[in-house]
Amino acid sequence: MTATLRALFGTPLNAVLTLVMLGLFWLAIPPFVEWAFAHATWDGLSRKACAPDGACWAFVRARFALFIYGRYPLEERWRVDVVLVTLAVLALGALFAPRGRGWCLGLLMTVLPIGGAVLLTGGVFGLAPVATGDWGGLMLNVVITFIAVLISLPIGVALAFGRQSELPVVRWFSITFIEVWRGSPLLAVLFMGLIMLPMFLPNGVTVDNLVRAVVVLSLFESAYMAETIRGGLQGIPKGQTEAALALGMHKGIAQALVVLPQAMRLAIPGIINIVVDLFKDTTLVSIVGLFDLMGVINQSLKDPNWLGLAMEGYTFAVVLFFFACLLISLAGQTLERRFGSASRNPRR
Amino acid sequence: MAVTVYPNRYSDKSGSVRGPVGPFETRKEIDKEQLRRRTNPIARCSGLGQPPRDDGGVTPAQSIWGLIMKRTLHRMLGAVGLAATILAATALPGLAPAAHAQGVTFPGPTVEAIKKRGMLSCGIDTGVPGFASQDNAGKWHGIDVDYCRAIAAAVLGDQEKVKWVPTTAAARFTVLQSGEIDVLIRDSTLTFTRSVQLGLDEVAVTFYAGEGFLVNKKLGVSKITELNGATICVITGATLELNIADFARSNGTKIGTLLFDKPDEAIAAMEAGRCDGYTDDTGSLAGMRSTLKNPSDWVVLDGVISKEPLGIHARSGDPSWQKILYWLHAGLLTAEETGVTKANADQLKTSSKDPFVRRLLGTEGDFGKKLGLDDEWMLRAIKVGGNYGELYDTYFGPKALDLPRGLNNLWTKGGLQYALPWR
Structure with a gap:
């Protein structure tokens, strides 16, 4: 306690800074609490029901399902629930299960994407087809993030090795790919996918907007993944490869079984960083006409019954995104402990 | 590759129905095969x-x-x-469209x-x-x-x-x-x-x-031409500003503008008294007015300054x-x-x-x-x-x-x- 006090008021400068910050909190927090809680309205059918000086949470409540599922048909929403719950269970299993973590991870990376895609799109096994245009809300952010990570991770690994390859063609291809994607703004690339792609496609061929967005995001993130993993690869001493080769391992096997696992362990913090970033970047897909959480919120602000409630909508988005990113970040920390990258630095 | 002007449209053989010769159809190039194709x-x-x-x-x-x-x-x-x-x-x-000389077929x-x-x-x-x-x-x-x-x-x-x-x-x-x-x-x-x-x-x-104005009733203004000397909150990134400038120039009036990125910010500034009014398409002005704290203090002026x-x-x-x-x-x-x-x-x-x-x-x-x-x-x-x-x-x-x-x-x-x- 005294240590804290000393840190806050130890010197005159610190004391002044502390008081200024407290003053700012005093100015900002009570009005916010008043707006968000004391004067807030929780029930109502339209904005008219809301108190003028408080938050209109009735808006968020009325539209909650829309924010989570988008226009996914009401009677089919259980399919989204199944996929999201399976994702959560498998992810928890891969992190915390006392045994069978590998199985969980394997299912997460193979069965879930395929099964999930079948379940969500429908059209087979008596499931009603649901157009991707009707997917939306938070579900869309989660789905896009998951698929993009799944695609970009292996591509990233390949590019990271490719960049270190001794074959000039492979090396230059990898370098070009990485630099081009890293060097272009995501918004511009999404626009290219939206506006330029239809021009280059043959007549009558249209590519699903969701597919466009996922492809663009995956390729974009692969470049970042590649560089993060390359950082990990560089952290592995050359002796590891040489030792593996001396044991008679094939070159590829040595990389895959000795170098890569250690490199991935080093790269985990960077990869988690990319995933969090990607999750937030998925909100950009609203510009290609997909209604992710931000898209749905912006859309909802245009309902004549709920005009002028931007503060409530955006506050809700901030809270939801904060907790979602916190979850990813916590999962990352658990992963680090599991693989021991924090405690057992191989370069020690 | 000839461009054809198709003859008078679907005139009824009985003569009781005349083909409409409206502003919406004068010359058309017909090209059924190319229709679904991309244009230039x-x-x-x-x-x-x-x-x-x-x-x-x-x-x-x-x-x-x-x-x-x-x-x-x-x-x-x-x-x-x-x-x-x-x-x-x-x-x-x-x-490039290749035309066929034939009439319009329905549907x-x-x-x-x-x-x-x-x-x-x-x-x-x-x-x-x-x-x-x-x-x-x-x-x-x-x-x-x-x-x-x-x-x-x-x-x-x-x-x-x-x-x-x-x-x-x-x-x-x-x-x-x-x-x-x-x-x-x-x-x-x-x-x-x-x-x-x-x-x-x-x-x-x-x-x-058209671009219209939502202004404070206290101004006592009923027409846009009377807005001389007023300050209007405007959202950037559109032709709103240009329309105001053109209007002011052609009418010899002075209208000040205060620029904002988002409608919500502009409206908040207007309610705080930083400007006398807000401009947007008439369609959205009405919606905007209903979100104000005291809608009855504000009035949508008659008339518009642009055609939309x-x-x-x-x-x-x-x-x-x-x-x-x-x-x-x-x-x-x-x-x-x-x-x-x-x-x-x-x-x-x-x-x-x-x-x-x-x-x-x-x-x-x-x-x-x-x-x-x-x-x-x-x-x-x-x-x-x-x-x-x-x-x-x-x-x-x-x-x-x-x-x-x-x-x-x-x-x-x-x-x-x-x-x-x-x-």
């Missing part, structure tokens, strides 16, 4: 440079994205231009494609009050949306058979040209550039909008589709003129003696069949949301956004909505 890529690229303006309202998202988009696009345009040049050099000869390739698909693909706004917005259950509402439903009801017999394609300002014309949507009804202004350079059919004006005729865009090259769309709009207006409503349409179909009503509802004249549809097409279209007046009332009437009808009234009531005669 250069024309399409020029669509990128279109200002994302003319929406009923610039949504907060649109204003941020609009800004980012514009910047990004400007940077991209160089690359786009290059790509388009290459594409044009290699592919243009194959894409035409677009309708055939829609029927085959079983769905009308309709381009709408991503969200603007009164024109297209979703309710709590995610169902689309709005006057543009109801036009899509009416078309689906007329062509497919089911108003729910619509694939909604919400389009951003930047992408709207591209998705239309690429064939992703059959028709664009997205509070988009009909202009020369879009008609000629983008090669779109501008079928009909469904909503006459919002309406239906279709891909060029299918004259029969264009005619169906035009006559659907004309039919909704005729229904209002003749007193046909959602409620009494079925009854009037059998009981009415008015020849216009009888032709409209398919009791006589086979007008629907002449368009390649069935005779009850307009009856179904009217039963979606009623006649034009009912549609306006649902979304802009006193119980909704409370926007006076003004120019959108029928020509008989001092407005501009005038349908070509249904005979």
Whole structure:
């Protein structure tokens, strides 16, 4: 306690800074609490029901399902629930299960994407087809993030090795790919996918907007993944490869079984960083006409019954995104402990 | 490769029905095979440079994205231009329309494609009050949306058979040209550039909008010309500012502007007294006013300083589709003129003696069949949301956004909505 006090008021400068910050909190927090809680309205059918000086949470409540599922048909929403719950269970299993973590991870990376895609799109096994245009809300952010990570991770690994390859063609291809994607703004690339792609496609061929967005995001993130993993690869001493080769391992096997696992362990913090970033970047897909959480919120602000409630909508988005990113970040920390990258630095 | 002017359209052999010679059809190049194809890529690229303006309202998202988009696009345009040049050099000869000398056939390739698909693909706004917005259950509402439903009801017999394609300002014309949507009804202004350079059919004006003003009652101003010396809060990234400057210059008045990125910020500044009023399209001004703390302190001034005729865009090259769309709009207006409503349409179909009503509802004249549809097409279209007046009332009437009808009234009531005669 005294240590804290000393840190806050130890010197005159610190004391002044502390008081200024407290003053700012005093100015900002009570009005916010008043707006968000004391004067807030929780029930109502339209904005008219809301108190003028408080938050209109009735808006968020009325539209909650829309924010989570988008226009996914009401009677089919259980399919989204199944996929999201399976994702959560498998992810928890891969992190915390006392045994069978590998199985969980394997299912997460193979069965879930395929099964999930079948379940969500429908059209087979008596499931009603649901157009991707009707997917939306938070579900869309989660789905896009998951698929993009799944695609970009292996591509990233390949590019990271490719960049270190001794074959000039492979090396230059990898370098070009990485630099081009890293060097272009995501918004511009999404626009290219939206506006330029239809021009280059043959007549009558249209590519699903969701597919466009996922492809663009995956390729974009692969470049970042590649560089993060390359950082990990560089952290592995050359002796590891040489030792593996001396044991008679094939070159590829040595990389895959000795170098890569250690490199991935080093790269985990960077990869988690990319995933969090990607999750937030998925909100950009609203510009290609997909209604992710931000898209749905912006859309909802245009309902004549709920005009002028931007503060409530955006506050809700901030809270939801904060907790979602916190979850990813916590999962990352658990992963680090599991693989021991924090405690057992191989370069020690 | 000859361009043909097709002869007088679907004139009835009996002579009782004359082909409409309206402003919407004069010369057309017919090309059925090329119809679904992409048009000149250069024309399409020029669509990128279109200002994302003319929406009923610039949504907060649109204003941020609009800004980012514009910047990004400007940077991209160089690359786009290059790509388009290459594409044009290699592919243009194959894409240039080859014409066939023959009359218009109904229902035409677009309708055939829609029927085959079983769905009308309709381009709408991503969200603007009164024109297209979703309710709590995610169902689309709005006057543009109801036009899509009416078309689906007329062509497919089911108003729910619509694939909604919400389009951003930047992408709207591209998705239309690429064939992703059959028709664009997205509070988009009909202009020369879009008609000629983008090669779109501008079928009909469904909503006459313009840039208007919402000002504090304390100013004591009733006309825009009296705004001399006032300061107006304006959202950037559109033509709003330019319109004000042009207006002030041509009228010799001085109007100060205070610029903002988002409507919410501008409105907050206005309520805090930093400016005397706010400007936007008339359609969204009414909606804006209803969100103010004390709506009765503010007044929407009469008149506008720019013309924003919002309406239906279709891909060029299918004259029969264009005619169906035009006559659907004309039919909704005729229904209002003749007193046909959602409620009494079925009854009037059998009981009415008015020849216009009888032709409209398919009791006589086979007008629907002449368009390649069935005779009850307009009856179904009217039963979606009623006649034009009912549609306006649902979304802009006193119980909704409370926007006076003004120019959108029928020509008989001092407005501009005038349908070509249904005979």
